[in-house]
Amino acid sequence: MLYWTRECPSVRSASRVLRFLRHEPFAVAGGAIYFVIVVVAVFADELAPYDPRAILKLGSRIARYQPISAQHWLGTNSSGRDVLSQVIWGTRSALEVGLTAAIAVVAIGTVLGLLSGYLGGWVDRVITWLADIVLGLPFLPFMLVLAALTHPGTGIVVFSVAALLWPNTARVIRAQVLSLRERAWVEAARVTGCSTTRIMFVHVLPQVLPLAALYGSVAIGWAILAEASASFLGFGDPTAISWGVMLQEAYANQALSRGAWNWFAPPGAAIMAMVLAGFLISRGSERLLFPKLADQ
């Protein structure tokens, strides 16, 4: 069996990866952004100049709305907290929400896509029907209503992303499985007496994982955008230090009429950079995974 697995197209030689890095500046840029964000998240304690929750004083008064200065590179907010420290700490909650939601949505999408593509028949019909219903649910309103009816927080965000965004992944995985199913090595596995479950999860699944990872890198972005929107509308976790909560606080505390760009521009830019990184990576690696598209 191992012989067949080694033939799999997802295992690439090192030279090919090197060539990829040289020819795909987009993917490299995306990877670099992720690298920076992960490093910042890991070393947030050391990197943040202040405690992000500390209310800073200026003499005896609270240091509200401080402009950009040497002490506060991005100034302070309306409650006297350091903006840069909050942006730095925000990387942690962004990665947390993004990764959990992405893993959940890709896991659901991959398993359902695999089942419906490989088994076909009524399983396929039921899953396709489920996907159609889910595509009929508006994402943001669904998340809002659910948060209002249960309890607001990041759990609802992750659940909504996982429950509503899986059809995209499932559809692509299904299409890929439909073609893989007919390959000789699947036939070989069947002839040697492998069970259906074994063929699906041991032989076919590894083949579609790179594709699933591709969708995962985009799903991280959707999850972070979802968290930001939920927080902005007041349905996030208000105690968390996240970019979405920062934007909500800025909007609610007249940062806009005060022109406090230093407060609300950085967290939004951070969200944009992280979501963009996912787009760039998926665009770049598409060509690595599907060389046929390379001439586009």
Next chain:
Amino acid sequence: MLKHALGRLGHLVLVLWAVTTLTFVMFRLMPGDPTLNFLSPSFSEETRAALLKSFGLDRPMWEQYLIYMANLLRGELGMSFLQGKSVVVLLGEALPNTVILTVVSLSCAYAFGVVAGAFLAFRRGGLVEALAIPSALATRAAPEFWLGMLLLTGFAFQAGWFPTGGALSPGKELGSFSTSLVSGDYWWHLALPALTLMLYLQGLPLLLMRATMLDVLNDEFIVMARMKGLSRWSIVIRHAARNALLPVVTAFALGLGASIGGNVVVETVFAWPGIGRLLVQAVQTADYPLAQGAFILIAAVLVLMNTVADLAYALLDPRVSFGAKR
């Protein structure tokens, strides 16, 4: 084709049924007394009694479900807690604002995206492409409400060119929707939210148009046109663009359905009195009848536009045959 259309309509009804049923379950799963959740304590005793009866809130769950479905079919969505107005009336007031905002921003976004995308497909490589594609991706990556906050601060609060929110200036409430539509004040208020949405939405048609144009430009009929000695622009506009537009048209229909619900945050930032903002307000004030009505309306539009996109695709693309007689 007719068979396919009928099939899609049947499918539409099934999905609508599933979505409304799911909505029923969601709203009945919430904690607390459902009677209290659907009847504001501020209603008078008679109103409460009448509503209790007409919605069967004292009946068993399955009966409530049947009554809910029957009410939906008759277009009866209950009473909002807000001034005890009918939910249908409130939705009817908000829907035109959302439709105008969506149609204007989506049309501008697609007009720009299609032209820019075709241009980019034509001019491969070089600095233009290297800059245009990341920026198209970046606008899709930015949170819509943050784009709105930037524009609001720059153009409304600091430059003072545009109003800071709402649909009409204070004291200009003219009554009916059609009168406000012809007033310049309304469009002046529309500019910034529409620009925000346009910035956010243009990336998809741009990238889609570019990709399909590149695809089409390699097709045999384009090679043929080139061999006939037609000019470059004639080939791009008259031959390639027409064929490349197909996926864009489908995306437009899908975008229309998705934007009605996706406008939620932009409408909130600009205090634009549409369905999305109504939903947010309803949810924030625990006005469940209104939240349920707004949610069902948004979902219905989404499902409907999904079907329209599907039909448009079948209608426009001769290659799609849906297993019909060949």
